[in-house]
Each structure stands twice: as C-alpha cells, then as structure tokens.
Amino acid sequence: MPVAPLKKVRLFFPLTETSHVLDVLQDFGSTHIIEHGEENPRYEKQVRKREYQLNTVEHILKFLKPYYDETISWKDSVIPKDPVVLTPQKTEEILDADFETAVNDIVAQERELISLQKREAALTDKIAAVADWESLPFLPGITKEEYVHITVGSVSEKIFSILKRVLETETDLVEVRTMNTVDGVSYFYVLFYHSVSETVSRILHEYDADPFSLETDGKLPKDILTSLRAQHADVKRDISIVLEQVRKYAPMYPKLTLLADALRWDHEKWEKTLHVFEHRYTGYIDMWVPADRLRLLERMLKIEKANLVYDDLEFDGIENPPVLLRNKLGSSMEFVTNMYGLPGYSEPDPTPFLAPFFILFFGFCVIDAGYGLLFILISLIVKSVFTLGKTAKQLMNILLFGGVAAFMLGVLFGGWFGYSPVDMPGQIGAFLQSVRMFDPVANPITILYITFILGIAQIMVGIGVALWWSIRSGQWLEGLADHGTWILFLASIVLFVLDATHVVSIPAQFVTWFVWGSIVLLIIGQGRKSKNVFMKFLSGVLSLTGLIGYFSDMLSYSRLLALGLAGSIIASVVNLLAGLAYDGVSGVFGWFVAGLVLIIGHGFNMILTLMGAYIHSARLQYVEFFPKFMEGGGKPFKPFVRTGKYSTYSVHAESSA
Amino acid sequence: MELDLGFVLAVTGALLAIALPGIGSIIGTKLSGSAASGVISEKPELFGKALLLVALTSSQAIYGFLTSILIMQKVGLVGAELLAVSPTAGWALLLASLPAAVTAMFSGVAQGQIATGGMGVIAKHADASGKAIILAALVETFAIFGLLASILLIQGIAL
Numbered sequence: 001m002p003v004a005p006l007k008k009v010r011l012f013f014p015l016t017e018t019s020h021v022l023d024v025l026q027d028f029g030s031t032h033i034i035e036h037g038e039e040n041p042r043y044e045k046q047v048r049k050r051e052y053q054l055n056t057v058e059h060i061l062k063f064l065k066p067y068y069d070e071t072i073s074w075k076d077s078v079i080p081k082d083p084v085v086l087t088p089q090k091t092e093e094i095l096d097a098d099f100e101t102a103v104n105d106i107v108a109q110e111r112e113l114i115s116l117q118k119r120e121a122a123l124t125d126k127i128a129a130v131a132d133w134e135s136l137p138f139l140p141g142i143t144k145e146e147y148v149h150i151t152v153g154s155v156s157e158k159i160f161s162i163l164k165r166v167l168e169t170e171t172d173l174v175e176v177r178t179m180n181t182v183d184g185v186s187y188f189y190v191l192f193y194h195s196v197s198e199t200v201s202r203i204l205h206e207y208d209a210d211p212f213s214l215e216t217d218g219k220l221p222k223d224i225l226t227s228l229r230a231q232h233a234d235v236k237r238d239i240s241i242v243l244e245q246v247r248k249y250a251p252m253y254p255k256l257t258l259l260a261d262a263l264r265w266d267h268e269k270w271e272k273t274l275h276v277f278e279h280r281y282t283g284y285i286d287m288w289v290p291a292d293r294l295r296l297l298e299r300m301l302k303i304e305k306a307n308l309v310y311d312d313l314e315f316d317g318i319e320n321p322p323v324l325l326r327n328k329l330g331s332s333m334e335f336v337t338n339m340y341g342l343p344g345y346s347e348p349d350p351t352p353f354l355a356p357f358f359i360l361f362f363g364f365c366v367i368d369a370g371y372g373l374l375f376i377l378i379s380l381i382v383k384s385v386f387t388l389g390k391t392a393k394q395l396m397n398i399l400l401f402g403g404v405a406a407f408m409l410g411v412l413f414g415g416w417f418g419y420s421p422v423d424m425p426g427q428i429g430a431f432l433q434s435v436r437m438f439d440p441v442a443n444p445i446t447i448l449y450i451t452f453i454l455g456i457a458q459i460m461v462g463i464g465v466a467l468w469w470s471i472r473s474g475q476w477l478e479g480l481a482d483h484g485t486w487i488l489f490l491a492s493i494v495l496f497v498l499d500a501t502h503v504v505s506i507p508a509q510f511v512t513w514f515v516w517g518s519i520v521l522l523i524i525g526q527g528r529k530s531k532n533v534f535m536k537f538l539s540g541v542l543s544l545t546g547l548i549g550y551f552s553d554m555l556s557y558s559r560l561l562a563l564g565l566a567g568s569i570i571a572s573v574v575n576l577l578a579g580l581a582y583d584g585v586s587g588v589f590g591w592f593v594a595g596l597v598l599i600i601g602h603g604f605n606m607i608l609t610l611m612g613a614y615i616h617s618a619r620l621q622y623v624e625f626f627p628k629f630m631e632g633g634g635k636p637f638k639p640f641v642r643t644g645k646y647s648t649y650s651v652h653a654e655s656s657a
Numbered sequence: 658m659e660l661d662l663g664f665v666l667a668v669t670g671a672l673l674a675i676a677l678p679g680i681g682s683i684i685g686t687k688l689s690g691s692a693a694s695g696v697i698s699e700k701p702e703l704f705g706k707a708l709l710l711v712a713l714t715s716s717q718a719i720y721g722f723l724t725s726i727l728i729m730q731k732v733g734l735v736g737a738e739l740l741a742v743s744p745t746a747g748w749a750l751l752l753a754s755l756p757a758a759v760t761a762m763f764s765g766v767a768q769g770q771i772a773t774g775g776m777g778v779i780a781k782h783a784d785a786s787g788k789a790i791i792l793a794a795l796v797e798t799f800a801i802f803g804l805l806a807s808i809l810l811i812q813g814i815a816l
Contacts, residue, residue: 622787
C-alpha cells in the first residue's frame with residue numbers, strides 16, 4: 001500500500017493571530033510543520049520562558065513522586081487509573097491559574113531539604129571520625145612541661161600487640177595503652193619522653209601506625225562529640241519539619257501532572273513560532289497535511305474565524321516529504337516497520353505485506369501450543385487491566401497474534417509445553433496425535449524444506465511488490481523487465497525442483513521450455529540498459545548470478561527450524577528435570593519442587609523463545625524481504641498535536657479533570 | 658568397553674558444529690553489544706535498532722546448532738534409536754560439519770566488527786539503520802554457503 005499522500009501547504013495570517021492559528025493547528029492535530037534552517041527570533045523569549053516553566057514543573061514532579069506514592073494504596077500504584085481527559089477550556093483554566101506561587105514554594109522546600117541533607121551527611125561523617133576517640137581522657141600533643149609527648153593512633157589488633165612489645169623493648173621511656181578495640185582495630189595512645197620521640201616515630205611508621213591528627217580546638221573528643229550530636233539532632237529536626245511541609249504538597253501531584261501537560265502543549269505551540277516567517281504584518285508557515293484531511297483543515301480554520309489564506313504549494317519531487325503510515329487493520333505491525341525505519345515517501349508501505357509473514361514466522365520460532373496459549377492469555381489480561389500507550393498496545397497485539405500462530409503451529413507440530421502427544425495419556429494424547437502433522441525433532445529435514453518454501457514464497461512476494469509498485473507508478477515495462485523476469489525465473493526453478501523431486505508431475509518438455517524461456521527473458525530484461533548487443537548479452541548473463549543471492553536468502557529461513565527446535569528441546573529438558581526432581585524428593589514436597597522447576601524453567605524458556613521469535617522474525621523481514629522493494633530512509637511525519645505524558649486531550653469530549 | 662570410533666567422531670563433528678560458530682557468535686555479540694551500550698547510553702531511544710544489529714550476530718550460532726542437530730539426527734541421538742556408525746562415516750560426518758563450523762565462526766566475528774561500525778551509523782542517522790543492518794548481514798552469506806555445504810554433505814553420507 002502507498003504511504004499516506006501529503007499536500008504541502010503554506011498558511012498566511014496576520015501576525016497578531018499567530019497564537020490563535022497555532023492553537024487551531026494543534027487542535028487539528030494532523031499537520032507536520034516544516035522546520036526550515038533559520039529560526040524566527042521574535043518569540044524566542046516566550047519559548048524559553050515556557051521551557052523553563054515546563055522543566056521546573058517536571059523537576060518537582062520527580063521530587064514529589066515518592067511522597068505522593070506514600071499516600072496512595074498499593075492497588076492504585078500497581079494498577080494506574082485511566083488518564084484524565086483535558087479539554088481546551090480546562091487546559092486554558094490550568095494555564096491561567098496562579099501556579100507559580102505553589103511551584104516556587106515547592107522548589108524552595110526542595111532546595112532547603114537538599115541543603116539540610118548535605119549538612120546531616122557531613123555531621124554524620126564527622127561524628128564517625130571522632131566517635132572512636134570518645135574515651136580519650138586528654139588531648140594529643142606535647143604537655144606543658146615539654147618533657148612528655150602524647151600521641152594517639154590506630155592499628156589492627158594483631159599488629160598492636162607486636163607494636164607494643166617492640167616499643168617497650170626498644171626503650172623504657174615509653175608507655176603504650178589501648179583505649180578501645182572496635183571491629184578488630186585497636187585505638188591506642190603512647191606516652192613517651194621527648195628524648196625518644198624519633199625512635200617512637202620510626203617504629204610507629206614501620207607498623208603503619210602513624211599518629212592520628214584530630215582537630216580539637218582545645219576540646220576533648222567527648223566534648224566535640226556532644227556538640228556535633230546536638231547539631232545533628234537540630235538538623236534532623238529541621239529536616240522533619242521540611243518533610244512535613246513537602247508532604248502537605250504531595251496531594252497536589254495529580255494536579256501538577258495536568259499542569260505539566262498543559263505547559264508542555266503550550267511550549268510545543270510556541271516552539272512552532274520559531275518557524276513562522278514574517279513579512280511586515282503578515283506571517284506564514286509551511287506544513288505538510290494529509291491530502292484527505294486538507295478540506296477538514298479548511299473548514300476548521302473557517303469555523304475558528306482564523307483570518308487567513310492558504311496556498312497549496314507544488315511538491316518539487318526532489319524534496320523528501322515525511323512519511324505517514326496508515327494501516328487500519330495492521331497498525332500494530334507498524335511497530336516492526338518503525339524499528340527498521342520508514343520507507344521513502346515514493347516507496348510502498350511494507351507493513352501490510354510483512355504482517356502475515358511476521359506472525360507466521362513468530363509462530364514457527366515458538367512452535368508450542370502451550371506457550372501460544374499463555375501468550376494469548378497474557379496479552380488479553382494486560383490489555384484489559386492496564387491502560388496502555390500506543391507502543392505497549394502494539395506490542396501486546398503482536399504477542400496476541402504471535403500467540404495464536406504459535407498455538408496453531410504447536411497443534412500441527414505436536415508441541416505442548418515440551419510434551420509430545422505421544423507422551424500424553426489416554427484420549428487427549430490420541431486426539432492431539434491425530435491432529436499432529438509433523439514431528440520436528442524426529443524429522444527435521446521435512447521442516448527444513450517447509451522453511452525453504454516459506455522463504456521462497458516471501459522472496460517472490462517481495463519481488464512481486466516491487467513489480468506492482470513499478471506498474472502502479474506507470475513504469476510497467478521497467479517493472480516487468482526488472483522484476484517480472486525474476487519472478488518467472490524463480491517460479492520456473494521451483495517448478496523444476498518440484499518436478500524433479502516428484503512432488504508434482506508436470507510434462508518434462510513444459511518444464512524445460514519454461515526454464516529456458518524464463519532464462520532468455522531474464523537475460524533480455526536485465527541486459528536491456530547496456531549499450532551494444534554484446535554488452536546487453538553479457539550483462540544479462542551475468543545477472544543470472546543474482547540467483548545465488550536469492551538462494552542464500554532462502555537458506556537464511558532455516559533459522560526458523562533451528563529456533564523452533566531449540567525451544568522445543570529446552571522445554572522437554574525442563575520437563576525431564578522436573579521429573580527427576582519429583583522422583584528424587586518424596587511426598588508433597590516432591591510435587592512442590594517439580595512445580596517450581598517447571599515454572600522457572602518454562603518461564604525462562606518462554607522469555608528466550610519470545611525474544612528470539614521477535615528478533616529473528618523481524619530480521620528476516622529487514623534483510624531478506626524489505627530490500628526487494630524499498631530502500632527506506634523515510635523521515636517520520638511528526639504531527640503537531642497535543643500528546644500528554646500524564647493525560648489525554650480531546651477537543652470535543654467533556655473533561656474528566 | 659570397545660570404543661565406537663565412528664560414533665565418537667560423529668559426536669565430535671556435532672560438537673564442533675555448535676562450539677565453533679558459538680564462539681564466533683559470542684565474540685561478535687560481545688563486539689556489537691559493547692558498541693550498542695555506548696550508543697544507548699547517549700540515546701536510549703535507539704535501543705530497538707541497536708538490539709537488531711546485536712541480534713544479527715547470533716545467526717551463526719543458529720546455523721551451527723542446526724548442523725549439529727542434523728548430525729545428531731543422522732546417527733539417531735535425537736528422536737530415533739542410536740544407529741551403528743562406521744569409522745568412515747564418522748570421519749565423513751566430522752569433516753562435513755567443518756564447512757558450517759568454520760565459516761560460521763569467522764563470519765560471526767566479522768559480522769560483530771561490521772555491526773560495531775553500524776552502531777555509528779545508527780547513532781548519527783537513526784533513519785538509515787536499515788542500511789547498516791543490510792551491510793552487516795552481507796557477511797552472513799558465506800556462513801550460509803557453509804551451512805548449505807554441510808547440510809548437503811550430511812544428507813549424502815551413508816552410515
């Protein structure tokens with residue numbers, strides 16, 4: 001399908017109506033404002049002011065969130081409520097209300113709290129440093145008589161006994177005493193005469209027991225500690241007072257989220273003024289609009305009495321318009337497309353073509369009906385319990401479709417949480433065995449051929465899309481020559497293989513003529529652009545080497561078998577381990593242990609399988625499918641619309657704020 | 658107990674078929690994963706695109722696993738009963754595993770290096786990530802040829 005066709009439009013309006021016009025465009029919500037290189041500085045201050053306000057409110061929301069969470073029940077924190085719906089009138093009321101006083105007060109409280117917490121941390125560190133010396137009865141240094149020195153230090157308990165013995169052996173003019181021992185560290189002091197101070201310093205240094213210096217200001221450590229502890233208590237009291245104030249603001253959190261969204265929309269609106277061009281009293285702005293919504297925009301502008309004129313600009317064909325994907329049925333699969341990148345504006349939208357293949361390959365990589373059922377269940381529960389954003393909804397839908405495919409393929413391939421129907425008892429096992437068509441573990445080669453068939457099918461669909469697009473663009477001759485010839489050639493190869501392996505029976509002459517005929521057409525079609533007859537023939541023949549590329553693309557699909565097998569084998573190993581655990585542990589406890597092994601093992605396997613299924617199914621689209629008909633590199637269409645982080649906006653609905 | 662040489666050789670082939678490509682994928686994933694961490698530390702919104710490039714390097718381990726399974730299935734280790742494997746067949750299965758094993762190992766490492774460069778493309782031009790993915794996928798072609806050769810050889814060997 002083509003991407004949504006766009007019109008390039010220029011809107012003229014009196015400069016005095018700039019804000020009103022942008023309001024209307026924002027309400028319309030389907031324009032992509034063209035941002036030219038230069039910016040209009042006229043409203044820059046307004047833009048910066050709103051940016052500052054928005055950042056401030058977002059900052060205080062982050063600050064208040066933990067305190068707000070304390071006030072709500074666990075149920076409300078796990079299952080969030082539906083977002084509030086804001087209307088134009090309500091949004092204006094929020095912006096006009098005096099929010100600055102409350103916001104500034106909360107900012108001040110936050111700064112005060114941070115400052116107090118820093119002081120508290122500093123005091124805690126000081127107390128910890130001094131606490132070990134609390135019982136020191138004197139100050140380290142030199143006595144008044146200048147004969148006796150006192151030094152304090154700390155060293156490990158083991159080293160201390162050696163240190164004491166060495167000091168007391170070296171000289172009689174020294175006395176070593178411990179004050180206390182904490183966590184294997186001995187805190188000691190040494191009394192010694194001035195004449196042996198060098199000896200004492202040397203020995204202390206040898207044992208890494210260098211003297212500890214303490215800033216005392218003439219006070220004993222215990223007095224210092226008393227003062228520090230009093231200060232610490234004061235700071236803690238101040239912190240609790242500030243926290244009490246902050247908690248009074250916590251219930252404002254929901255209203256502040258609405259304010260944040262209102263400011264965000266206001267800021268986004270004023271940001272667009274940077275791309276308004278001016279000529280005396282008239283302003284104009286360029287934008288892309290979906291062609292089918294242009295009339296609606298005209299009507300809206302008329303209704304809003306926006307005094308303006310618009311000009312439908314020529315799209316010069318060199319420009320790279322933004323790309324807007326519009327898939328009604330397959331909108332969830334746009335997630336897969338967006339991960340690769342958008343198609344160019346003049347290329348087809350790959351989403352509807354990749355959708356069935358992606359889901360099928362996803363199912364192939366899981367290939368377990370039990371896992372498929374769980375995926376379906378999980379996606380339905382999450383979708384019904386939680387209010388999901390666009391991306392999350394898309395992912396849940398992909399999980400749902402993938403789960404359905406995994407279930408169906410699991411039934412056909414006989415995978416039920418790693419159990420084969422052969423291992424299941426009675427009628428259930430018999431029934432499931434009767435609907436089973438393949439056994440991938442016993443017969444992987446058959447499945448390998450199936451993956452090759454799927455690969456060839458998708459490759460041919462890709463070339464078919466390229467052919468269709470060429471015909472649609474009026475280049476039917478080029479399309480048939482470039483792509484049609486390849487489809488014919490690949491089809492002839494497929495028929496040849498099917499006939500050679502007796503899958504189908506076709507008259508040999510027909511096959512031969514078909515193959516040779518398609519080769520000739522391919523040579524003619526691919527070589528047509530070269531200059532002389534010889535070069536046409538040579539380049540046409542050389543183009544046959546493209547078959548190697550298609551062949552290697554086909555082989556890449558063998559990963560579907562490998563991933564499916566890997567998941568199945570891991571699941572059966574988990575079952576084996578659970579069985580061993582049950583046999584090894586008697587009674588009820590055996591059931592419990594086996595159950596635990598099953599839950600953890602299958603849970604882990606499901607996550608691995610899910611990741612592999614998504615990544616490799618997507619990879620096959622990106623590498624083997626997309627390049628057949630598109631280059632990509634499209635820029636996304638960024639609608640100028642109010643998208644809330646905490647609420648939703650509706651022009652027509654009643655506000656639920 | 659008599660050593661069943663043929664069986665041992667076949668199992669060795671299966672071992673090499675998974676171990677060597679696995680090493681290639683490990684190294685490749687390490688290279689590209691480290692680069693991806695750098696990209697998403699600056700631009701977390703590019704996680705999806707970076708993840709795809711990193712995931713490309715796991716393909717070689719998958720090809721090796723497939724080859725290993727085919728050998729195991731051939732000798733009856735998977736699914737059916739164990740079959741008698743002559744020493745000649747054992748040597749043949751061992752050698753048949755090598756095209757996939759060796760090409761996938763080197764392909765994995767090389768793809769990791771290319772994917773690392775591709776991270777730079779994604780970081781600067783997120784909308785050109787498709788081109789980076791295709792460039793990285795090209796080197797996988799040679800691992801696929803090795804896989805094909807191994808599949809054909811394994812299928813053609815009589816026990």
